[in-house]
Amino acid sequence: MNYFIVLRLLGLLLATVGASMLPSLAWSVYYADGAQMAIVRAIVATAGLGGAMYLLGRLRRQDLFRKEATAVVGLGWLLSAAMGALPFYFARAFPSYVDCFFECMSGLTTTGASVLTDFEAMPKGLLFWRSFTHWLGGMGIIVLFVALLPFLGAGGRALIEREVPGPVTETLTPRVKDTAVLLWKIYCGLTIAETLILMLCGMSFFDALCHTFGTLATGGFSTHPASIAGFDSLAIELVVIVFMIAAGTNFALYYGVLRGRRGLMLRDPEWRCYMGLIAGSILFVAVMLARSDLGLSFGRSLREAAFQVPSIMTTTGFATADFNAWPTPVKLWLVLLMFVGGSAGSTGGGIKVVRWIILAKVAWGYLERIYSPRTVRKTRLGNVVLDTDLANSILVFFFIWAFVFCLGSFLVALLEGSRVDLVTATTSVAATLNNIGPGLGLVGATENYAAMQPATKVLLSFLMVLGRLELYTILVLFAPRFWRAK
Numbered sequence: 001m002n003y004f005i006v007l008r009l010l011g012l013l014l015a016t017v018g019a020s021m022l023p024s025l026a027w028s029v030y031y032a033d034g035a036q037m038a039i040v041r042a043i044v045a046t047a048g049l050g051g052a053m054y055l056l057g058r059l060r061r062q063d064l065f066r067k068e069a070t071a072v073v074g075l076g077w078l079l080s081a082a083m084g085a086l087p088f089y090f091a092r093a094f095p096s097y098v099d100c101f102f103e104c105m106s107g108l109t110t111t112g113a114s115v116l117t118d119f120e121a122m123p124k125g126l127l128f129w130r131s132f133t134h135w136l137g138g139m140g141i142i143v144l145f146v147a148l149l150p151f152l153g154a155g156g157r158a159l160i161e162r163e164v165p166g167p168v169t170e171t172l173t174p175r176v177k178d179t180a181v182l183l184w185k186i187y188c189g190l191t192i193a194e195t196l197i198l199m200l201c202g203m204s205f206f207d208a209l210c211h212t213f214g215t216l217a218t219g220g221f222s223t224h225p226a227s228i229a230g231f232d233s234l235a236i237e238l239v240v241i242v243f244m245i246a247a248g249t250n251f252a253l254y255y256g257v258l259r260g261r262r263g264l265m266l267r268d269p270e271w272r273c274y275m276g277l278i279a280g281s282i283l284f285v286a287v288m289l290a291r292s293d294l295g296l297s298f299g300r301s302l303r304e305a306a307f308q309v310p311s312i313m314t315t316t317g318f319a320t321a322d323f324n325a326w327p328t329p330v331k332l333w334l335v336l337l338m339f340v341g342g343s344a345g346s347t348g349g350g351i352k353v354v355r356w357i358i359l360a361k362v363a364w365g366y367l368e369r370i371y372s373p374r375t376v377r378k379t380r381l382g383n384v385v386l387d388t389d390l391a392n393s394i395l396v397f398f399f400i401w402a403f404v405f406c407l408g409s410f411l412v413a414l415l416e417g418s419r420v421d422l423v424t425a426t427t428s429v430a431a432t433l434n435n436i437g438p439g440l441g442l443v444g445a446t447e448n449y450a451a452m453q454p455a456t457k458v459l460l461s462f463l464m465v466l467g468r469l470e471l472y473t474i475l476v477l478f479a480p481r482f483w484r485a486k
Helices: 003-020 022-031 036-057 066-084 086-090 097-108 124-139 141-148 154-161 176-200 205-216 227-231 234-247 251-258 269-291 298-313 328-340 353-371 388-419 422-433 454-468 472-478
Strands: none
Touching (some): 003 022, 003 036, 003 066, 003 124, 022 036, 022 124, 036 066, 036 086, 036 124, 066 086, 066 097, 066 454, 066 472, 086 124, 097 124, 124 176, 124 205, 176 234, 205 234, 227 234, 269 298, 269 328, 269 353, 328 422, 353 388, 388 422, 388 454, 454 472
16 A cells, blocks of 8 residues: 555645535635634645645555545545535534534535434535535535546546546546546536526525525535425426436436437437336325325326435425325335435436346346256347446345444444434335435434534544445445555
């Protein structure tokens, strides 16, 4: 392990995080909310630590290889959350540093799980930082890092491969820096579009920005204690629905469409499955709600289903209704959608649609060999033949994901004891590991995570980053051999 290059890049990353706090400082000054000095102290501390690490890392120049790239991404996310929590901590916005860390980690990983209980008391500058962490983490702080630093070269590819979600990382252009810049251009374009449309629907500029960050990052932090329901606007809900679905779509498809490849989305098997699952789930949930004893008309049921289904499946976590009170089959279906998630290459969390497609194809292939052992059929995804290594890696991924979910649920139940029931313990892990936010039970749509024990919050914070970086990048940090010198 070449520690100097790791220190140098981590230092630059923290400097980037510190600079990212400046817009929050501007909002704090504009509203005169009293949090200015807290944000300034956080900027100085973050940039100062980053500068010290950068100078120490420059003592010896080293090349960036796969091991170092993994360390930079894994440690970078943990350090970014640790330092990103400082504005909340210095402003005493939460009772403890653990709560501050939980809130920032939830923001950066676009989970949307929160310990905030008093929205009125939270300074506007900190509310903005809380939502802005979504936007930074949605496309990826490492992707932004690569886009800003031209000297990384081929090392930038190794960094992006360890952060961008999905079983296959697509390079849209020959140069990885150009790919990072292009992804952020698309991201920024969608951000501007949604912000303007939400303002036309009646939101203030501040609220429109914050909710755009939460939508496009599929995060779910809101400036209103009732989330999107607090605006009671069908127009706003429709806008958010459209952009949630857009955020859960593979961004590589947008690049293809912009290059004039007509019908690209309709030909993509993952996007067809993604849209079909959303449409079918909306219809199922609407019918179940209309037939329940909740007293909802089919029109109202359709409205609530059309918002809540994509919010859960894209792992955004915005709410317009208390789905914790919905019929049990509907709640179970929503929990299953948590594990599906968005498309690979999107800002959505979860296991990803493409992995489920490949797993289904592999399973069907094995079943086919039972009754027809002489049949040799290659596993395909569209026109692409999937190699055995990719299929095996996805099977391993599913095993580790299931193991982490089971272990995490057990640990939450152990740490919380009689304070939580089985539903709360399991769905809190599902909601954080899949980067969704709200679960069921005591962490449902109208509740939050404030009452949980500090140790549980640390555990759930760890699950958030584990899910955001899709297991391996964080888990390898615990292997002693990983840290040995070459």
